[in-house]
Amino acid sequence: MPSLASTFARWGTPPTPVTVSAEAREFLTDTLGEPNPRPSVPLAEVVTPESRLTAAQLSALTEIVTDSGVSVTSSDRLAHAAGCSLTDYLKQRSGDASNPPDAVVRPASHEQVRELLSFCSNHGISVVPYGGGTSVTGGVSRADTKALAVAIGFDRMAQMLSIDEVSMTVTVQPGITGPVLERILATRGLTWGHLPQSWERATIGGYIATRSAGQASTGYGRSDEMVEWLRVATPMGELELGRAPKSAAGPDLRQLFIGSEGAFGVITEITLRIRHLPAITKYEGLMFPDYASGVAAFRELAQARLTADVMRLSDADETHATLAMSGPKGRQGDLFGKYLDVRKVSGGCMSILGWETQSRIALTARRRAAWSILKRHGAATLGSSVGQSWKKHRFDGPYLRDELLDRGYVVETLETATHWTTIDQLRSAVKNALVGALETETGHPYVMSHVSHVYETGGSLYFTVLVPAAADPIAQWASAKQAATDAIVANAGTVTHHHAVGRDHAAWLEDEIGIEGMRILRAVKAAVDPEQVMNPGVLLPMA
């Protein structure tokens, strides 16, 4: 169960201390100026509206999920009121209780979910499936204040159900998190390998419902590519989809529920493809002379199918910020600068490659093949320590955001993907849109970008924005997000590569799939959720 402390507008307390370093603070002050601190409104001052469920409704819900399955406490409801987008955080930090659900309901089985959805459908109660609550696109942030609503918590459906070591699959309930699943799999030398930045809190059901991609998805595959089988409960019935690894038996209906974000039903069981834990891993840093060389090298690696398992390419701004905030300083910094000069990559673009292999022989063979391409594009190695450092800090981002928000910065990320032919145009357009929307006479944004995943035909782009908070930071970010997403759809980008549609991107989905595509989604919704109770406003804008 997410605790209030960790979810009320904070990612929480890190397992090992994470804090914005002195160098980073200096870089930010120099670059963006020193904003005024913006502490959260103390939780004690937040007023949570009372649950509007009647005693009869609560009693009926309790009958479905038993006593321990229904909670109407303020803290529980607040903890399930929003996700982790900047807007969610800013609202909650301002003391806005954000229209919490009237109850948190925790079913313990597929059958209880079936009954719960049927009951809510019959009684016009909205249902928000709330996994780890890590959505950054408003996927769990209910906007409609009129309808009664419950959030589904998955704490009682968080088991690993079975492992098949012959077919290399694992079957899980949706509420299990990555750390728990990986711990179980590791005892048998297995791994799922899905590591997005939300890993410490997100649930497997949430990954699948949102088509999540993780840091190692270039190697292990995206979450949506690793689903072998799904069990789904809808208000109208249930489905089991995925008879075989591949099939030609008509449309692939798994692909309707994967990415359905709770709008069609609840994923109650999932079979995932797994792999053997790597025996030998290597994470390394490298520097390209410029961004174009890096993109060309990444494209060539992808098209030759010689990719690393983790592949990241920072643009010059992200590289500059990374080196300023955590690069070598003093005499070491001078030596590093000379090394870059000698290798002709000063002012270039940093990259991280992560290799996960079964043997040193395999690692050597893969790296040798890749480096023959990398060298042709002018890459210089920065060694393993840079790669190890990235790996060590891979989950730090959300903790740092907590501190930066306290300090008065606005910090947010967004992402897209496109084909190689349009990737430069898309990056420039989004960056310009963000800078244009956030630039003021007094406040300057810092916008960084990296290629986060590569495919044979294209790649994804991830953007990080830092800017001193304006008087109304929610409006400040809304205009930037609008400008960026308009730029994405105008420049051949998908509205989201791995953050899902949620409520924040819903207005742009028609641009992506067309009027007829929206009509098909509504037809499916009408078939499985005729009373429109499932996560209203997600995917399909509310009427």
Add this chain to the structure above:
Amino acid sequence: MPSLASTFARWGTPPTPVTVSAEAREFLTDTLGEPNPRPSVPLAEVVTPESRLTAAQLSALTEIVTDSGVSVTSSDRLAHAAGCSLTDYLKQRSGDASNPPDAVVRPASHEQVRELLSFCSNHGISVVPYGGGTSVTGGVSRADTKALAVAIGFDRMAQMLSIDEVSMTVTVQPGITGPVLERILATRGLTWGHLPQSWERATIGGYIATRSAGQASTGYGRSDEMVEWLRVATPMGELELGRAPKSAAGPDLRQLFIGSEGAFGVITEITLRIRHLPAITKYEGLMFPDYASGVAAFRELAQARLTADVMRLSDADETHATLAMSGPKGRQGDLFGKYLDVRKVSGGCMSILGWETQSRIALTARRRAAWSILKRHGAATLGSSVGQSWKKHRFDGPYLRDELLDRGYVVETLETATHWTTIDQLRSAVKNALVGALETETGHPYVMSHVSHVYETGGSLYFTVLVPAAADPIAQWASAKQAATDAIVANAGTVTHHHAVGRDHAAWLEDEIGIEGMRILRAVKAAVDPEQVMNPGVLLPMA
């Protein structure tokens, strides 16, 4: 345009002579007995019903697609009346004119398809999109005799539209065939790499509409995995789907139209991922001591991601038949037998591995890694000549079937897929079902099987059945198909791995996707094709 000679119940005349060898005839006679020849009813004796379209309807159709786009000749209509399943062939060979379409309409553009579908929807005229006509599951064999019907021919929409050598994609119209596309791509050193046995005649649109897999799909990917973008016309509107290589923008609606078999609309443009032509290829034969070793080796290769691009593993019966019909004879045969004895693989299972690589170094590296696994499972090499021979004859099957049908044999194939855990059980069950259904006091079937594609979590099984034709061979095969498909769904198999649902598997689809899955398909159909004119009876059984 398919010519009548090549499509009326015959695959046609091979580019180079293909005939059942004396050894093969001897093997078949020894194993199955000598059936009575069953020549086709001469085409001149076949009576084709008149087109029932009115002059006004024909004139309206002509207005949409121009003069050259509408044909009501008996030969054209007969050539678009059925596909290439055994049942289609047997019906046509018996002189059954098979309920031909009332016209063959050949639109020249997406816009003409849009208008055509809208017109047919408004006038209750069924539409059968007819690509190469190579369906082996009744995908283009209309059963309903009441409704007026037109077949769409794609001869005027068979262009390559553009190639993007940066993103490595090609955009085509649906009517282009593999040989034409590959010829164009080869001039730039590129390939799509999709080579099913229907390659000489099937269209790209047909592949995508049926989720076709080809002989090299283990390496190049299935047709459904190589679709980047689709344009679709439906009776109600149009869609363009696939903004980026990967996206998290909700359900993947491409996966509703891929595999929709013409039931939802017509695919009018397709962007496919392509690759560089291989510089070095090697096809090799090998022999495993037994089937279990072969399956274990294939599984290990797949899970270590060390697969060849083509991977086939014949069971003992298929191996026996292959060697009897085309293996070495006489003194060479004795030497071959001794070699198998020494390598302890006599009576074992034959396999073909095909490697397509960019360099000899890459070929050596891949083969070395694979052979270290193959050797552990007892595989003995049979050298390149066996592999080359398989490659040379890879498209012979349909021509041989023509001759075997003439000679009075029933010849048909079917296929499925499942996870590694259930693959043995599935193979036995299907084989037993086929033998059980076809065994009579006088006629014995010969049932062979091979693994045709491998995935990390499972593989596909392809079955070939040979049996002397009974008095009513259509009924004979119907009972065998029923038994085999019942065995497939009862043993964790998908009803089809790459032949699609068509009309022949439609009755089993509900078993695969459930009542709710069927309800979703009907909801989508109602949204895009409310008058139910698109390829009625395919995917969704007719009411």
